[in-house]
Amino acid sequence: MKWGITAMKSKTSLVSGAILLNDCKSYAWVGVVYLFGLLFTVPTNLYFMYHNSLNNINSYINYSRVLAFDGVSAFFVMVVPVLAGLLLLRYLQSGKAADMMHSLPVKRETLYHTHILAGLIILFIPLLVTALVTWIMVARLPINLSGQDVMVWLGLGMLMNLLLFMTSVAVGMITGMSSVQGVLSYILLLLPTGLSFLIFYNLQIFTYGFAADYYASKIEISPLLRMVEFWHYPIQTEEIIAYLLICILLYGLGRYLYQRRHLERAGDALTFDILYPLFKYGAALCGMLLLGIYFYEQLGSLAWTYFAYFLGSLLAYLLVAILYKKSIYVFDLKTLKGYGIFAVTMVVLIIALQFDFAGYEKKIPALDEIESVYLDNNFYALTYKGEQGVHSSQYEYGEIPYPPAQPIYKDKDNIERIHTLQENIIANCDQDKAVLANNRHASYQRISLAYTLKNGKHIYRQYAFAPSKYDRYMAAIYESREYKDYHHEILRVSPADVNLIEIQVHQVNRTVNISDPEQIQAAVKILQNEVLDQSYAEMTDHREPWAYISVYTNDRHVVYLSWYKSFTDFENWLKVNGQHNLARINPERDLSCAVIIKNIREPEEQGTKTRPTRTNQQLLNEWEKVAGNIKITAPHQLEECLQKFVRDEKQDYRILFVLKNGNVFDGYLAEKDLPESV
Secondary structure, eight states, X not given: OOOOOOOOSOSSOSSOHHHHHHHHHHTHHHHHHHHHHHHHHXXXXXXXXXXXXXXXXXXXXXXXXXTSSOHHHHHHHHHHHHHHHHHHTGGGGSHHHHHHHHTSSOOHHHHHHHHXXXXXXXXXXXXXXXXXXXXHHHHHSOOSOOHHHHHHHHHHXXXXXXXXXXXXXXXXXXOSOHHHHHHHHHHHHHHHHHHHXXXXXXXXXXXXXXXXXXXXXXOOOOHHHHHTTTTTSOOOHHHXXXXXXXXXXXXXXXXXXXXXXXXXXXXXXXSOGGGHHHHHHHHHHHHHHHHHHHHHHHHOOHHHHHHHHXXXXXXXXXXXXXXXXXXXXXXXXXXXXXXXXXXXXXXXHHHHHHTTTTOTTTOOOOGGGEEEEEEESSSHHHHOOOOTTSOGGGSOTTOOOOOOOOOEEOOHHHHHHHHHHHHHHHHTHHHHHHHHHHOTTSOOEEEEEEEEETTSOEEEEEEEEOTTTTHHHHHHHHTSHHHHHHHOGGGGSOGGGEEEEEEEEGGGTEEEEEOOHHHHHHHHHHHHHHHHHOOHHHHTOOBOOSEEEEEEETTSOEEEEEEOTTOHHHHHHXXXXXXXXXXXXXXXXXXXXXXXXXXXXXXXXXXXSOOOOOOHHHHHHHHHTSTTOEEEOOHHHHHHHHHHOBSOTTSSEEEEEEETTSOXXXXXXXXXXXXXXX
């Protein structure tokens, strides 16, 4: 590296002009590459979009997406600031270069400030030039963006660049290897979110009822992950303040460590011995949690999970030791003793979780303490944030992101029913927990609970158990009006606000439209009554729907629902209006035959293999060659099969329906659902 420095007039200035000029000359290429990358991903894309505006893409949604930090632009913003930190501090990772730089009559504090200023110049000038070019383009061309949009992009870009650059600089002070500096920089940026995820989902293995999904949805700590969400969820003022405070903290930490760093530690993985225990035990914990949850998700076995805990923690622990000592000979008594302390600590924690000494699994609020309770099969409706960064008025018809209704129950009867349901789940906690641990990949029914107590506190729980196990407790909840109002959007639609109903029969690719205002109002009212009259058994019926219904409202919203086979009143109404034969599959009109064969389920490892693509005729021929196959052509038998077939692969028989146009679709039948004549 060419320094080009002979003398310094001032030893106490905050910045050295000569070193700053040398940094800018040496690494100007980084800024040039960054500038070309930004120009290509922002103003160039905007121009291409404007040039194609005749293709109906000249909208705010499309233009604003170009200013989002995702895709290629995210790559540049994530990589270049960290790279700048690596290059500007590269002299610290080489003994000769470090000695040469620190032999100059310049204080370390001045060197530190100079390199930071050089990095900001290299990073900020491309951002400013790109913003200026974009602003001129927006001002001169009829592009559906404003100067404010460009300024927001510039501000966010500078904030993220500053944060990533200062992270790289601070990490560069604790390691003497550029490769380790780069890896550790990204680990540090991802660590809070990643470690939290690992802890939550590993806790869920041993703590029955732990609401890992809820807590995971609340983690937005990593700036790398948060950056790609800015278009959907704009950055908040408190986030900006937090990021700026982190930058100040990283600046102060880097300056403090630089002044105390020993130059001879260049080339070492860690330049401060005091950090070694933190790194080796932290790496062991992360390796343990990562490999443990991977084995548990893949194999579903606690025995394999325990082995993965041991293997992951040991490998990570030894890897850090090898990097620190720069030798593979790390199997000494001191190293093994340190790992033994870690292993014993983890075993004690796992035992404490297994036996629930804290009483977490048995905890349930008293009925008179509950103000309301959220109940659903997941926490999505409770944690939904919506497309806050996009103007909903710019969406196409039917694409408005309406927020889901939150099923928060306030009716006293429902609260008592949910409370009773959880009491029974807790009573069977040990049994359900053992079944879940020993058969991870089985089919389970899931519920998520969130209690709001009268004192303002919240309790979150999440359970998985065998299907239908608690049906007698859940039936009364599902059949209540409060439940149906939350889960069936059609009940929240006024018939007078509907302008079109589409009935889509996917198997035959046919659509029936209802556009007459009187018929629309009648159809909506009947569908609403059908939903209100549904029993729990009908709601959990796995039979394939007749068709799928789209209800279009005057405010450009679409309500989707299935035409369940229990909706007999709606079917009769269609018959009266002469649309029944088209609105669903009709055996006489649409089907030529059906073939039924025994369902021989393949072993799991065979069933996952990719099967060759076959034509409809080849598939039919293959089914007809199966020994004991049954071919039916009578319309009344075909109707029986249409009424009963499901998508559940666990049934006794398979059925292949053959359409008159040559296409096919298949399903499954239980033995009790076969046509009587068969």
